[in-house]
Amino acid sequence: MRLRALLTTAALLAASACGATPDAPAKTTLTWWDHYDSGAADQAVTALIARYQGAHPDVEVKRTAIPPAEFRAKLDQAAASGAFPDVVAVDSPDLPRLVAQNAVADLTDRFQGWAVGEALLEPVRESARHGGRFYGVPLRSETLALVYDREVLAGAAPPRTWDDLRATAKALTRDGRAGLCFAGLPEEDLTSTFLAFLWQAGGDLDTVDDEAGVEALAFVDELVNVDRSVPAAALGWDNAQVAREFAAGRCAMMVNGPRVVQVLNQAGMNWSVTALPSGAGGSASPLGGETWVIGKGSRHADAAWELLKSLAENRDNITEFGAGLGALPNRGDTVQDLAWQWDPNVAAFAAQMPEARPRNGYGTKYPQVSEAVWTMVQQVLKGDREPEEAAAEARAKIEPLLRER
Structure with missing residues (x-):
């Protein structure tokens, strides 16, 4: 027994000398x-x-x-x-x-x-x-805000209302430069941007075909197709592309979020930001x-x-x-x-x-709701539907989806 104990002690000492350590706690x-x-x-x-x-x-x-x-x-x-x-x-x-x-x-x-x-x-x-x-x-x-080129505005106050926005965007539109840019690609960036206009008009998705909803659609239609202050090419842009166009000097103002900061600073832009302009329903922006x-x-x-x-x-x-x-x-x-x-x-x-x-209040079917929204807006901006018709079609799709919140 004494010999066995001595051998065990010697084995432990040898293991210690070789750098062996007790098992570390599992991560x-x-x-x-x-x-x-x-x-x-x-x-x-x-x-x-x-x-x-x-x-x-x-x-x-x-x-x-x-x-x-x-x-x-x-x-x-x-x-x-x-x-x-x-x-x-x-x-x-x-x-x-x-x-x-x-x-x-x-x-x-x-x-x-x-x-x-x-x-x-x-x-x-x-x-x-x-x-x-x-x-x-x-x-x-x-959240989204209105980003503007300080040099192009030349000291003028940034727009505070829809009327200001439309007039300013029209005045700043020149050859090779749009007065305003926003994401028009049929995906979530377009839905978020339109929701801002819809809420500013005093509307919401469950009544998207009411007076406020139609007014919001008509307003973005006027910017794109009447004043041509927003370029038709924007219908193929997401927020990242909008930021690149702005940084290249091809947009005087844009609707975008804080992830554009690096792009604009790297481009050496002299830019600033203000709240999105107010409509009849006040100012609003998506979270x-x-x-x-x-x-x-x-x-x-x-x-x-x-x-x-x-x-x-x-x-x-x-x-x-x-x-x-x-x-x-x-x-x-x-x-x-x-x-x-x-x-x-x-x-x-x-x-x-x-x-x-926030948009999570629109419930479990939000991806389908969002698709109905961007489809509606694209139909109007491409000239395929009048605002009233597109809004009525969208509500017929959206209303059942919102019941599953």
């Missing part, structure tokens, strides 16, 4: 999906995750960046298979659909008493809710951005929640969310925070945040 591995697959946004998310892992060596985040065009389909496939990732950054209008698919965890109890959650601006809080329950953490928020959700079947829901909480609470992340992801401050205690002003024009964008309107 918690979190799967993460987003659609920031290139450029500054990709780098920003990589930095966010690296900072968190550096402070939490017991957590490994396995990130998958999916091209935006494929993202929604990938989420639906994951929801149907029951293999939803631990953490996903989803466009807020897609939240109701994922809740209906039983794919995301209810975070309402976790929100209770969470100071950062309580501080979120009400439209931002609403973007993370469905059926009165919280299902996500809104980390990146944005954009993503809410981060936790998969309902996640075995690491607690670790995923701690990750999202840390990303929301850590002020060191402002650089990545701001300059990297084009995000705006989205809490009452940060909307005027100088640390968030990663560009001099952030304050003007952020001023619209308290009154911005």
Whole structure:
């Protein structure tokens, strides 16, 4: 027995001398999906995750960046298979659909008493809710505004009303330069832009064929087809292309969001931003951005929640969310925070945040609703339908979809 003990001790000492160590605690591995697959946004998310892992060596985040065009389909496939990732950054209008698919965890109890959650601006809080329950953490928020070339306006005041906008856009239209540009490609960017005009007219989607809805359609039709202040080519542009046209000096003003900042600054533009002009219903702008959700079947829901909480609470992340992801401050205690002003024009964008309107309230069928909207607008701008006819056709499609909220 004594010999056996001596041999065991010798073996342990030898193993120690060779550098053997006790087994390290197993890491918690979190799967993460987003659609920031290139450029500054990709780098920003990589930095966010690296900072968190550096402070939490017991957590490994396995990130998958999916091209935006494929993202929604990938989420639906994951929801149907029951293999939803631990953490996903989803466009807020897609939240109701994922809740209906039983794919995301209810975070309402976790929100209770969470100071950062309580501080979120009400439209931002609403973007993370469905059926009165919280299902996500809104980390990146944005909204649309009117961006203008300061040199072209030559010191004149930017437009404040629809009448101002139409007159200014017409006056600034010259050979090779449009007075105003906005996204007209048949996809979500066009829907978001039109929603701003619809709300400014005092309308909404459930009554899109009423006087306000028809007025909004007629107004954008006048800009494109009567005044020709908005180029016909815009019907093939998304927001990114609009920004490139503006940066090239081919647009005097544009409707766009804070993700254009890098493009304009790199182009050396002398530009500024103001709130979208008001119509009969006042000023209005859509709330954009993503809410981060936790998969309902996640075995690491607690670790995923701690990750999202840390990303929301850590002020060191402002650089990545701001300059990297084009995000705006989205809490009452940060909307005027100088640390968030990663560009001099952030304050003007952020001023619209308290009154911005989320789109997730349109329910689980929002993708089909959005398609009906952009189809309606394109029909009018291409001259295929009069505003009244296009609006009536759109309402017939939209009304049944909104019943499934």
